[in-house]
């Protein structure tokens with residue numbers, strides 16, 4: 001069983017995940033960021049694979065992706081970086097990228113590289129469920145990789161049940177109908193949506209992402225779901241204060 | 256016999272097509288997929304669509320036997336005059352259809368992407384006609400390059416939103432439109448401008464442009480006694496005018512199909528938009544197709560003098576036409592297109608759009624037999640390109 005699935009079994013609330021773009025702010029920062037987040041209370045980490053055309057991302061992740069690409073990041077470099085932290089026993093890592101990166105790298109080779117780096121979970125937002133079932137499920141399974149699906153306020157109950165069925169790690173609960181980006185607060189409408197999902201009594205763990213930006217939004221999300229993911233707000237923080245200040249960030253969320 | 260060039264239920268042409276969309280867009284796209292055929296082929300829709308095509312767009316557009324080109328190539332070269340459509344290009348066939356669909360679906364807010372501004376103008380036009388809010392995403396670079404079309408859109412009441420991400424051109428405008436749609440899933444309709452994007456868009460836009468080949472058939476029959484030409488030629492950016500001109504000939508392999516891409520400064524110059532020659536299988540804007548990309552799948556920005564042809568992908572139907580060799584893919588450089596535009600202006604008194612000029616330039620590269628009957632889709636007029644034409648005109 002994957003380390004992440006193990007973790008999700010033992011820890012049920014206030015699971016804290018942080019997203020960052022590999023190779024940002026500096027090409028060589030990837031490993032340091034992973035180590036810092038791991039030793040400062042983050043439960044699992046999403047490593048973003050910078051892409052030229054990140055359709056589901058707002059300006060912050062567009063920016064960090066563009067900087068990382070300019071720094072020379074690519075999938076070969078990322079897998080080297082991840083290999084280098086493998087022995088450090090960090091928090092479980094999840095890769096988040098776009099399907100075309102996997103296609104071009106080679107689907108099989110991508111899975112192999114994941115295995116070498118101990119990656120057991122991926123999120124590919126533009127890989128729809130039907131394509132996953134028809135073309136990826138068997139391949140991923142043969143490498144012990146589980147795929148994370150997203151649900152949104154518009155996703156029907158029927159579809160959520162189906163996603164729940166197919167989920168091994170967690171369901172990514174997109175907090176609102178929008179692309180990624182730090183937002184101020186959580187509205188009553190969003191809370192009604194969280195309550196609706198919670199009342200469905202799904203078997204999968206539920207982790208909220210998109211728009212979780214600070215202690216307050218993290219806490220609110222955790223009141224309803226098993227945990228939350230912070231992305232753009234962390235990238236903005238890194239951009240401003242740098243890698244060395246990471247403990248300050250995690251303390252701010254988890255204190 | 257099963258048609259070979261119609262998509263499957265999931266929107267696949269061979270290995271190309273599909274709907275590679277984030278879950279956030281699933282309900283929007285599903286709503287369209289479930290409804291588009293029924294709405295488009297309903298009596299009410301067809302009645303209104305045909306009326307508007309006839310009385311508003313100015314269809315049927317003429318099929319004109321070009322004396323000058325026919326003489327030059329010792330063949331019969333017909334020009335399908337899409338340049339005479341309202342707003343100056345074939346784009347409006349699609350926007351009239353999709354705006355009616357959006358109304359049937361009860362949408363209040365229309366978004367679109369545009370490169371050169373032709374599709375943006377065609378969308379702003381039908382939104383004015385239907386009194387719907389219109390937001391057009393356009394790359395910041397293109398806004399500077401295509402000032403007259405920006406002014407036209409504003410005059411028509413549209414809001415032009417600069418796309419400031421990435422390379423700030425057509426693909427980025429498309430990204431921004433999709434991001435907007437993600438954020439507005441209920442009241443907003445995304446009116447795509449070519450046979451690209453997730454299923455059902457490629458099929459839907461092809462069906463709305465199919466009126467071009469429907470008319471060609473009837474007009475050729477009337478003028479020559481035969482409804483099939485030997486060859487149909489069209490330029491390809493995303494591929495909508497070519498899809499329309501090819502549509503009713505796709506299954507009939509006795510008709511040769513020629514698709515012409517923009518080679519920019521030359522196919523291998525590093526400044527080109529000849530996707531079929533430079534691309535590999537990939538996913539862009541929700542569709543699996545042939546895509547210009549680097550070794551890590553990052554999308555490469557294409558180049559052409561013509562802002563309507565510099566798309567890094569191509570519609571999935573065209574990727575399939577290329578792979579199966581049902582269509583022959585040629586290309587023309589900036590200079591070849593300019594020369595062809597100057598030539599048509601002088602011999603026929605028709606100033607073509609730069610995009611269409613690429614199709615004209617390909618005549619020079621074809622092995623034309625005596626008496627061959629060729630229909631060339633003249634997709635648009637050159638008003639929008641006058642500045643480029645004037646700048647490049649050697650005294």
Ligand SMILES: Cc1ncc(COP(=O)(O)O)c(C=O)c1O
Pocket residue numbers: 343344345346370371372373374448449450490491492493494495496497562563564608610611634635636
């Ligand atoms: C006149 C004209 N022809 C062709 C095109 C290319 O688009 P498509 O390949 O979808 O026909 C454009 C796009 O702006 C255009 O304005």
